Amino acid sequence: MDYVGVGSVGLIAIISTFIGAVMTLQIAFQLVSDFIPKTIIGSVNRDSSILELSPTISAIVLAGKIGSAISSEIGSMRVTEQIDALEIMGINAPGYLILPKIISGITMVPMLVIISMFLSITGGYIGGSISGAVTPAEYLQGITTDFNPYTIVVALVKAFVFGFIITSVPAYEGFYVRGGALEVSMASTRAVVISCISILVCDYLVTQLLL
Template identity: 85%
Template structure:
């Protein structure tokens, strides 16, 4: 484990070396931002909307009491969506979608000796291959999380009103009352950390793969598993630190 952590840190050190040509990196960063952001927008939108709707129904079921005002359903769903559901579920989904793609892409380049060719030409392969993905991840994952927050709360409104679990006026009153903007800051910090984890862990698994197509597939699977575990651990530590 310590060997892997040390090699991971050394890889990050190589990633942040001064790039050879900024214009080449800029084009690749724009491509990765489009791929990570726009390429994942539809999936994140669908998942967030349904998660918000389901959460509203479950909260209404748990708080089914005449002594508890219905507005609590909206406020609980709002805080749960912002603090935990939107950043964490979005990150886990992106770890499966983006992480496996990054790992398999870099792993294929490694086993086909394309990375060796870059290094022979004097190009900083870790920086050229990983840095644009890293910048795209830490930039677009928070954007996707913001969208997920909005859609999750909207999905809660739709699911609650259609099922009759809560009226629209009670739900809106709940999500607007006693709102603490600091919760959004915590969620965005989580999203930034998760974006860093997703891209770097997947790139690490792909960069050091050895063998052939089977090993590339195994590295992609391992990248998703390690990323998900690391995301959940980071979620705990960031929450403990900021709340």
């Protein structure tokens, strides 16, 4: 939990803040009509951050950071016969090595997504204020108007599913790797690729089911 959650807060904070700021500038750039109030910038940025950007972008970044580490760690243990030694001693290797990682994924990733939501919306506020694309009062009015709390539920369901994918897929790839250092590196790369594709597919399925 410390590695997955606390160790990833800094990375998630930087990415979320800048994505929120960039989103505000892009939305403001696309608002070419004077009949559309600028408060819509805050509303669009809020809903985009909560429903899509924070869960999905955070999950893809974490798949690269955490997934490769999990796959390499377990894969190295497999090729150096440490897992075989655990099984000879009567220890349930998957329960001992994989289960704690999955539990940390499904508990800490939703927390990271909540942090990402807050910082993404805050980044939009900062970016809009500095650039002059939207005034602070208009942005705050936008993010507080017509807010639907159900969007938070959808985002957390996505985060729970993504957390399971980020930890289970790399653990599987590492656990069943055979060979040496080259095979471990290939399994690590394969784990990240499969995790990212699975995240995008599940993102679509969860959105289709809940919205």
